[in-house]
Amino acid sequence: MDILQEQIKSLADQAKEIKEKAYVPYSHFPVGAAILYKSGEVIQGVNVENVSFGATNCAERTALFTGITKGYGKHDVAAIAVAANTEDYIMPCSICRQVMVELCEYDTPVFLTNGAGDIKRLTVADLVPYAFDSLNN
Template sequence: MTDETTIARLIRAARDVQGRAYAPYSHFRVGAALLGEDGTVYTGCNVENASYGLTICAERNAIFHAVACGCRRFAALVITGDSKDLTAPCGACRQVMAEFAIPEIILARPDDSYETFTLQQLLPLTFDESSMA
């Protein structure tokens, strides 16, 4: 379980990158801060495209950024957004989180209060390697 100081640091990092989101179509900015097991923080924001299928969500952006930097083991992920309450990850992002077994997903409200979820809570019937056996 991630401590309060680290969660506050991740929320700040997610909010900072959320401000750099490219969302000219939805006007809904999302930020993500991913904590590697070694303590490194990787961030990502949503980047939209006129062809919506080419859009990348903040969560996947952060995960792919971490992988590109050589990190594949994670402790927690924080998600912030322009919602009036919690901004939940889409199904595609949940599946990518499952691929990397992210154990703790923290959804932060605009006032920085938050709720913590396990991957199992967000994606109870995960499609993974064992699904192909």
């Protein structure tokens, strides 16, 4: 699926808008994610913190896991956008990158934004060039 420029902007805007719903009482660092599925559906997610920090879930995983509950698989993901109020482009954490390897194709576009609204295009493979992708590695 070719992603059009207006779809990229819309997806980034949806990630930016949803981040305001993040539950971040400890870090005060809201992150939003929006995933475009090939069906045209967009699923959003936010980071949700917990005083036991290991129980915190990131925006990217929240959105991807919701997609799984709706029956989507890795071949269904068209693109991911991530937004935060950062100077530089927001980068997914290593756990989210590993989940993307499992739940997305390597060539899935990942659009990273910054607080100024700039958009950087990478792929899952760019984020995890030497991915651990099977139990046979």
